[in-house]
Amino acid sequence: MKIFISNSSSYPIYEQVVRQIKKQIFSGELKSGDALPSIRVLARELKISVITTRRVYEELEKEGYVNAVTGKGSYVASLDEEFLHEKRMKMIEDKLTEVIAEAKLLGIKKKELQVMLADLFEEE
Amino acid sequence: MLNIIRKDWMMKWYVPMVFMICFVLLSLVVPEAELQEVFIFGLMWATIIPMTIWGMEEKFKGRTLLCSLPIKRDTFVCGTFISGLTFMLVILLSMFLSVQLRIYFSEELSSSIQEILQLKVFLSCLWIQTIAVFLYYVIFTRFNSGVATVTIVTALFAGNLSLKFIPRIFSGHSAPGADTAALGLIDRGFNFIFQHDITSVGLLISFVLIVFVNFLAMKLSEFLFSRNDIVT
């Protein structure tokens, strides 16, 4: 498991960690049933507070990515493709919502944005 | 408690060392006639030793350290007190030994020096120390070494003055041989003890009283210290 924390990121530390763990679940780096480090070990390794890592696991559990087994630790939940796809879509949707809000603020029209999106997609 | 005594000895062993070396040298070189005076002088200065030890304690933030270590405040007070006394007792004993040595090697044993080495003299010396320490330590624990020193010095000075102005009260006994009146007082004290044949029961009572006064000093200090901020 790889996690990087940036002090200059606009996201608070716990959100950075949540996002990175999620990403690794989406990409398949973390498979269902994989054990996650304990709250205290993760805090030690990342040099962040215990309550922050606890919050990370709570968040992941609430969203269904992780199962906590009392006395044993946390494991990546068994996630079916449909669920993952839905979550991935949700993530992109969130980002696009941000983009649209920004576009509206700058006075960019819906048509222009659609064209831009199509063009950028082609370039990739 | 033993740990505190251990700590003090490890930290400040050189203080009594310097004193002892000075005294031993002095007692070896002075002429026989002046040995008694040197001895009395040494007894007086021995009282300075525990005071120095306690004063150093304060200078090195020893109070903050000791009171942060796992001991009670009371243990700190009596530990420091007894530790100071051990320094003094060691010095007193070594002084007796060195005077003994001097007499042993000397050819003409003077009878007055023989008298110095009696138990009753040792006890009467302890009285000087006990009273001085009582005054000093109680004030020291309540305030600090500075205030305590000033008090002691003032007391000595006042004692001196009063002796100069009202010498006739004491004139019944022999005149003081030493140059200062304070020494004179002690000299008279000795003369008093030598002239009146104090029985062993008297000595015992005296000894018990010394222990009691020391104990009282300790308890009074404990009481005062229990309502004292160590660092302000």
Added chain:
Amino acid sequence: MENILEIQSLNKSFKDFSLKDVSFKLPYGYIMGLIGPNGAGKTTIIKLIMNLLLKDSGDITVFDRDHQKHEAYVKSRIGFVYDQPPFPPTLKLDKIRKIIAPFYDAWDEAKFLELMERFELPLKRKFQKLSQGMKMKFALVIALSHNADLIIMDEPTSGIDPVFRRELLGILLELIQNEQKSILFSTHITSDLDRVADYITYIRKGEIAISTTKQELIENWGIVKTSESRLSDFRGGIYLGHRKNEFGCEILTSDKQAAGQNLTGEETIASATLEDIMFLMHEGKAGA
């Protein structure tokens, strides 16, 4: 049973300063940062816990025991690090160990030597010859060498270089891998040390301004950037302080969500850093 340290309505007054009604709790297994400007009373609180100063009133409970009635017991399980370590300056570190070790039943010689090596401290050097940073390190070695369950540190970062500061974070987190151990430290600069703190107690002019988890501050507290004219709209229960400048106004709020619903146009809301919080609360109350 769940708090390693509990302070309840603690009062202490001096001629020119007083600590008023201080209460906070530190549970087993966590780190608390005691933050606040210079002279706010952080050191006084620590000295009161250690019973170096006598409290006027209030309760201090450490390991579920009264800190005065069980003084020796409580202190045997505390590791202390003061900003001016009170060790005898003329002695070598090795001698200081010999003096201190017998006071603790749980003294761990191997641990001591290991830490001395790890921190690169010379056993044969006199304490007064050490730099401030090294003195701090040595105090930390002593504090960690008797298996203490509560580590109390007063301004541990003073004189310590950034490299060791990072290492210190690791050491502290290593310590609380054991869920029965806790750490309380004070600092007047918001440093990277705050990153590992689970709880933050902010003390200002002898009173507790905030005592909560850092997560609460990060998730719910925020700074609204707006114009001065809107100041009154954000007053109320969630208002904590503000600061004006030429171009607008920063308002500290304890509820980002609620304040967020109030926003219009160009106004933004962002998470507050500890520094923001200290600064704005300090300014806010003074200006209010």
